[in-house]
Amino acid sequence: MSSTWFLFVVVAVVVLVALLVTGLLIARRRRISLDAQREVEEKKPKGGSYAASGGIALAPGGTAEAEAPEHPVEDRPEVDGQPAVGDDAAVPRDSAQRTLRDVKLPEAPEEPAPATEEIDPATGRLERLRGRLSKSRSVLGTSLLGLLGAGDLDEDSWQDVEDTLLMADLGAATTNQIVERLRDELSRRAVRSSAEAREVLHEVLTAQLSTDSERAVRALPHIVDGKKQPAVVLVAGVNGTGKTTTTGKLARVLVAQDKSVVLGAADTFRAAAADQLQTWAERVGAEVVRGKEGADPAAVAFDAVKRGIDTGVDAVLVDTAGRLHTKTGLMDELGKVKRVVEKQAKVDEVLLVLDATTGQNGLMQARVFAEVIDVTGIVLTKLDGTAKGGIVFQVQKELGVPVKLVGLGEGPDDLAPFEPGAFVDALLG
Numbered sequence: 001m002s003s004t005w006f007l008f009v010v011v012a013v014v015v016l017v018a019l020l021v022t023g024l025l026i027a028r029r030r031r032i033s034l035d036a037q038r039e040v041e042e043k044k045p046k047g048g049s050y051a052a053s054g055g056i057a058l059a060p061g062g063t064a065e066a067e068a069p070e071h072p073v074e075d076r077p078e079v080d081g082q083p084a085v086g087d088d089a090a091v092p093r094d095s096a097q098r099t100l101r102d103v104k105l106p107e108a109p110e111e112p113a114p115a116t117e118e119i120d121p122a123t124g125r126l127e128r129l130r131g132r133l134s135k136s137r138s139v140l141g142t143s144l145l146g147l148l149g150a151g152d153l154d155e156d157s158w159q160d161v162e163d164t165l166l167m168a169d170l171g172a173a174t175t176n177q178i179v180e181r182l183r184d185e186l187s188r189r190a191v192r193s194s195a196e197a198r199e200v201l202h203e204v205l206t207a208q209l210s211t212d213s214e215r216a217v218r219a220l221p222h223i224v225d226g227k228k229q230p231a232v233v234l235v236a237g238v239n240g241t242g243k244t245t246t247t248g249k250l251a252r253v254l255v256a257q258d259k260s261v262v263l264g265a266a267d268t269f270r271a272a273a274a275d276q277l278q279t280w281a282e283r284v285g286a287e288v289v290r291g292k293e294g295a296d297p298a299a300v301a302f303d304a305v306k307r308g309i310d311t312g313v314d315a316v317l318v319d320t321a322g323r324l325h326t327k328t329g330l331m332d333e334l335g336k337v338k339r340v341v342e343k344q345a346k347v348d349e350v351l352l353v354l355d356a357t358t359g360q361n362g363l364m365q366a367r368v369f370a371e372v373i374d375v376t377g378i379v380l381t382k383l384d385g386t387a388k389g390g391i392v393f394q395v396q397k398e399l400g401v402p403v404k405l406v407g408l409g410e411g412p413d414d415l416a417p418f419e420p421g422a423f424v425d426a427l428l429g
């Protein structure tokens, strides 16, 4: 019995030892696997799968819906708390916002409207400007009247009459015609007094200046397809003849008759020309259309006419550039201006501006222009500053185009209609 108990105790001890060893082994293995797991955990980057080299951790994307934070700004439902256009990034978007309506704009300082000027009525202008022709008068009028009023004229005296007319730039053909008519009339009427001589001279000179052509400047609107269409006037001429000044003066005449005007600064050759025209426009209260310096004159002319049509004005006056380097160049430029303008409106008037002080040179310019473009009227400027008023006779005859206007000074109202009788009156004093 004692040996049985001894055997039982030994087996129990062995089993206990075995259990103890197994338990220790299991405990050790568990401890190792937990450490390894921690290592793995520690190697895992924070912030999920994104590892930013700059060290900025971002939240993972994906489809899982993050709960939208409740927005405290109730008065901006339309943006749901997001920054809106015009928000100041420096101001927290939750701070109270002013609506656009609350923002008061500073009052724009009122631009003083350019003062428009008093414009002299155009009627009877030539009469009022009679004194301006004094230089022309001193040559033509005084000399001729002195010769013719002296009674019977010998051949030398007639030669003097001829020379006087030639010196006043009437040209050979016109001079011959005038001398012939004077001889006939003086002998036919048996003129004895200087008053009678003046009458004959007046008649003959006036007849020389008369023409069947219309002298009115076609600058009033007309109806096309039942719609009012502004008159389109091109002002051409060599630079320096007084184109821009004439365009401005003509605008004044129109505005004085309650007509609305658009001025086209198509003389892009000289920047100051556009400024000059703008000044004229401001003075009369007209609109000016201008391009950049060196812009295509035809494009500016087109825009001016378009503006005139769109705004329903009465007249569009286009100041063109008049470089006369070559006839081809001029032809290209002026011809193009006219062609381009006529894509939208007929050109009603082409006024050629000639400087009376240039005498025969002016006549040569007139010939070139007349070949390039259909000139419909002549403006003779600076008649106040020349003794050669006779160019009026010649230019009209040569071109077969009437002188419509004369410039008698630099003043804004120193533009007069050309009336042969009044002109000769002024010439003879």
Ligand SMILES: Nc1nc2c(ncn2[C@@H]2O[C@H](COP(=O)(O)OP(=O)(O)OP(=O)(O)O)[C@@H](O)[C@H]2O)c(=O)[nH]1
Pocket: 237, 238, 239, 240, 241, 242, 243, 244, 245, 246, 267, 270, 273, 276, 321, 322, 381, 382, 383, 384, 385, 406, 407, 408, 409, 410, 414
């Ligand atoms: N005495 C006098 N001067 C005039 C007359 N018309 C124009 N002028 C002057 O002539 C000069 C030239 O005139 P503008 O109108 O600039 O001539 P333009 O042909 O337009 O010349 P650009 O501007 O160079 O194209 C200016 O000083 C004008 O004041 C006139 O009838 N009499």
